[in-house]
Amino acid sequence: MPVLDVQNLVTHYRTLRGWVRAVENISFSVDQGEALGLAGESGCGKSTVALSLLKILPSGGTIRHGKIVFQGQDLVTLSESEMRKIRWKGISIVFQGAMNALNPVYKVGEQIAEAIKIHEEGAGSSDVKERVAKLLETVGIEPSRADNYPHEFSGGMRQRALIAMALAANPIMLIGDEPGTALDVIVQAQTLKLLRDLKDRLGLSMILISHDLSIIAETCEKVAIMYAGKIVEYGDTRSIFKNPLHPYTQGLIKAFPSIKGERVRMTSIPGQPPDLLHPPPACRFNPRCPFVMDVCKREEPMLIEHGEKNHLAACHLY
């Protein structure tokens, strides 16, 4: 049984101009010790998925339909106080922008200790201190640095400290929302290596959210490619990268400059992502698709298996 099973999730934001259809009917699952990559451009709804899982949507955001089954429990029906027991202990999140996520006036160690104390009532102070040291060691920071303030840390260390904090209550699942995006390429590579190590060492289940397909290719076993609030392709990482089916996935993979191989003229996907207040009818990618047919404007394609096992695509071409 998967650790997390999301079924037909619909999350919209209420605005003065109507509902913004940020996440429209998406389903996916994550097994124990597995990493799922959620990929897509900005505004495709990938961060909204993460916020929905933890039910920490900003005001106006509502889960309008669907189930989020985490360890057999449907999170959508839980009350706020029940949700508090899931956050950090069950699912915990590392946000993007490591520079701003720590409180500048508290020592890093204190901030991690706070997370432990809240989630484990009655933990002794020497006990907590030991745990903080151990957590910092896990993410590769010298435990003596617990007494430093965030400004004394470099960008990469702050990101590591945030990961340590996310691990404070021994979560079952870790969500990384663009971890490393604001960091330099070498530090980013260090951070991703750490996440991979942690996943293997602690048997964590992971959801990695990124616009960068190559990061996901290197870290995740499974991928969901999102476009305009929907999953357009879903399945085994190897199969999707070797044989991308959906025209959007194909375009996205080609749009990345590769460090290997000959110099080529880069290709882009013409047009721009749609306005989610009024998304295009049927297949949402149809205005930008090079292979568009009449049926694409009339009927919405289903996300179904094509050819290989565990490789689903939502496209009328197949």
Place this chain on the structure above:
Amino acid sequence: MVALEESTESIKKDFSPTEAPEEVLRVENLRKWYPLKRGFLETVFSRDELNVKAVDGVSFTLNKGEIFALAGESGSGKTTLGKVLLRLVSPSSGSVFFQGKDITKLSDRELKPLRRKMQIVFQDPFESLNPRMIIKEIVAEPLRVQGELEVNEKGQTKHRGLGEAEVEERVKKILSEVELVPPDEFLYRFPHELSGGQRQRVAVARAFVLNPTFVVADEPVSMLDVSIRAEIVNLMIDMVRKSSASIVFISHDIALAKHIADRIAVLYLGKMMEMGGAQTVVDMPLHPYTQALIAAVPVPDPDSKRTKDVISGEIPSPVDPPSGCRFHTRCPYAHERCVNEEPALVEVEEKHFVACHLYD
């Protein structure tokens, strides 16, 4: 018949491979140090001045019609270098020769006629366009400020202001060149009505409307969505080919630099570590830092396992950079000489320069 012969002659001349490429910009030993602001007591009790050594002794030449990439991590000094090239900031020492003149020594007044030939495209098209100006005014502003240069019968260049009709015509022309078509539809719109990609096209139009000799593009696509980056990059390449301008392309993304630049220079803590042809530098990097930088770039292929381990540590502070070779604190091959002696940038292979003791 004679005329025809003459014209083929001139084409040969222009494209003759033996001829040395025409030099647009020559940078010599450029330094930009920013003094560090300190408290009163610190200033009283410590004598030595502290400086952020953003650019510390960089030399190179930029050729006509070339795309020259400056690659490096944040804090490597690439943006500062770009600004000094345009003299948006004045260097602490060193020279930038543009058309034979050292622009670091010119007054603002002497600089103004040169400014029309040196333009910039900024990183963020959401910040770099005035939200209260319509597209026509944004693109027309350089034309209004700089006017038109004309050569009279005596061979003197004369400055001439442009009439309203002429300005509009020029704006329309450049908008269609950057593929904002039909231009009439964009003239009277505000930046917020355009998408990120369209805005960056407006920024490119503004930079190229005066037919510049060189353009500094400071991370022009890093704020854009992946699927539209290629459009802007290809547009800039096309503009260069059409106008034979040169571009200094600043990018943290060395994979992107490989595909669009003719040459790449890798910067680290204000120093140039390696410089050479784009394909050569990326495929056969010589400097250990370049090797580490390239090894850290993720590859969109689940089967390619990274061969090398990621180097540890982060870029040190430019206030107190390491002695000798600045990379020695993180270099897997560092030896004693690297700590004490600074390596010079030397030509190891043809047109491939490296600053590393492993090669001298």
